[in-house]
Amino acid sequence: MSNISDKSSNPKPLFSVKTIVIAGIVWAVLALLFFLLFSITPPGEERPKWYLIGTYIFEQVAYLFAAILCFRNWRSPQIVSGRQVWLGIGLGMLFYFLGNFLFGLWELVWKLEPDVSLGDLFFIGTYLALGWGMIQAVVARRLNLEKWQWAVVLAIAAIGIALAVRVTTLGTSPAQAATLPSSNNIALVAQASPPATPPAAKPPAAKTPAVKPTPVPAPAPAKETKVTPAATPTTVTKPTVTPSAAATTEEATSAPPWVVAIDERLKPFAGPIGLFYVVADVLLLIIATMLLLAFWGGRFSQSWRMIAAAALCLYIADMWFKWAEKQRDYQSGSLPEVFWVFSGVLFAIGAALEYDTSTSSRSRRSGARKRG
Secondary structure, three states, rough: OHHHHHHHHHHOOOHHHHHHHHHHHHHHHHHHHHHHHHOOOOOOOOHHOOOOOHHHHHHHHEEEHHHHHHHHHHHOOOOOOOHHHHHHHHHHHHHHHHHHHHHHHHHOOOOOOOOOHHHHHHHHHHHHHHHHHHHHHHHHHHHOOOHHHHHHHHHHHHHEEEEEEEEHOOOOOOHHHHHHHHHHHHHHHHHHOOOOOHHHHHHHHHHHHOOOOOOOOOOHHHHHHHHHHOHHHHHHHHHHHHHHHHHHHHHHHHHHHHHHHHHHHHHHHHHHHHHHHHHHHHHHHHHHHHHHHHOOOOOHHHHHHHOOOOHHHHHHHHHHHHHHHOOOOOOOOHHHHHHHHHHHHHHHEEEEEEHHHHHHHHHHHHHHHHHH
């Protein structure tokens, strides 16, 4: 009867850890191939909408399954590293899923590119929840790192901070990026104005030969009237400018009013939120390195290797986005953004490995007690 009760209290999971790991690897490889094959576009052309939708699908599926597996660890009393740890990581995956969904609405449905959107609130929750969960693992572990391990942590922290500072200061500054469109408009006006001045200077030269033949005065004014339309390119250039402005206003008004109001209210927080992302990425990288070294060589090292690699992928993708958003020719869906998909897949694999290791070790302990 005891064996029956033990089996009923520990039901087999729907998918084995081997199946989850293979599925995660296949999903990551498919995402990499998708980004490699379709992310390259000719210069001056935008990426198709179906491609952007595909990138969101790869990210959303990875983070959704990661959240489900982390919550499974949270509900299991057998998790050795602590249920609160996986509650925090699971909330972080869920917040990222929701924030990415809202960001997709802003970008794909309403075609808006605000500095701060409603999705950023969930992204902030992602970092807070991940940090809380991983700190819980550090506190429960009671780290006793050796000197060389602390040296590794300090080296990675120094490299991460230096790279973050370099990325945030590299490229065009927001002030320069704001002035670039205005300089382009001035250049366009300068290009449109020269054609208007030469025709104004040419009519006098056309008048002088036309005035000399006195017998035929009538054709001269006719020619002058024909010459005057040459000054009309100024009128042609004006409508070319106005439709673009009208198009931008139409695109701006295509979103619901409450969306535009939210963007306007959140715009002043763009600087502090960007700084928060950089600091949070560096802290997560440091904490993941400490956990990796703390669990190194043990039975649970495999799962925390995956978690450390997931934090590193998240750091790489965020640093790339921080640099790329300053560039005027940036488009969503670039190749380095596949690291976001890798991060979700690695979090899911780490959660699956942790669950399998915890349940198998608990079953071994119960079996040893029965033999005794």
